[in-house]
Amino acid sequence: MRLWLIGLVAGLALATAPGASGAYTVEPTLTRVAGVETRCYKPGTWERGDEFGGYWDGTVIALRANACRWIGRTLAGERPADWRRTIVAFSWHLFAHEVAHSQGFDHGEKTVGADCRGWRIMRPLMRAAEISRGYAYVLWVSSAHRASCPSSAP
Ligand SMILES: [Zn+2]
Numbered sequence: 001m002r003l004w005l006i007g008l009v010a011g012l013a014l015a016t017a018p019g020a021s022g023a024y025t026v027e028p029t030l031t032r033v034a035g036v037e038t039r040c041y042k043p044g045t046w047e048r049g050d051e052f053g054g055y056w057d058g059t060v061i062a063l064r065a066n067a068c069r070w071i072g073r074t075l076a077g078e079r080p081a082d083w084r085r086t087i088v089a090f091s092w093h094l095f096a097h098e099v100a101h102s103q104g105f106d107h108g109e110k111t112v113g114a115d116c117r118g119w120r121i122m123r124p125l126m127r128a129a130e131i132s133r134g135y136a137y138v139l140w141v142s143s144a145h146r147a148s149c150p151s152s153a154p
Contacts, residue, residue: 033128040068056101067091089142096122
């Protein structure tokens with residue numbers, strides 16, 4: 001191809017790449033427990049809508065800053081008991097959802113959906129991150145939409 005065309009195609013690929021083009025850090029604990037590189041993007045570097053907190057691009061898991069912040073607080077030992085617990089729980093479930101994608105689970109078209117799979121692997125992931133069994137259970141309950149995923153119930 002001519003150079004300008006290659007440039008155009010490369011530019012389109014960048015423009016449609018999901019999520020972030022900005023700065024990130026590789027989160028070591030999440031990377032270890034996921035078994036794939038897990039990136040935490042810096043605040044303000046996320047380009048997708050607010051409700052879209054993470055993605056699996058086939059190689060790495062990317063999480064937006066807010067989810068990483070709450071997960072990081074858990075790893076640092078914070079154990080909020082109020083409304084923050086729900087946000088923490090959703091952040092861990094988001095991470096588990098992306099790990100499920102990295103394991104080959106789609107959104108339920110052909111496999112158990114990544115949400116369901118996420119609830120199933122959430123506690124083992126948290127345990128691998130050295131979160132106590134009791135608190136991992138608390139977060140799992142706080143995040144679990146069991147009505148939409150009955151088989152993940154205890
Ligand atoms: Zn998904």
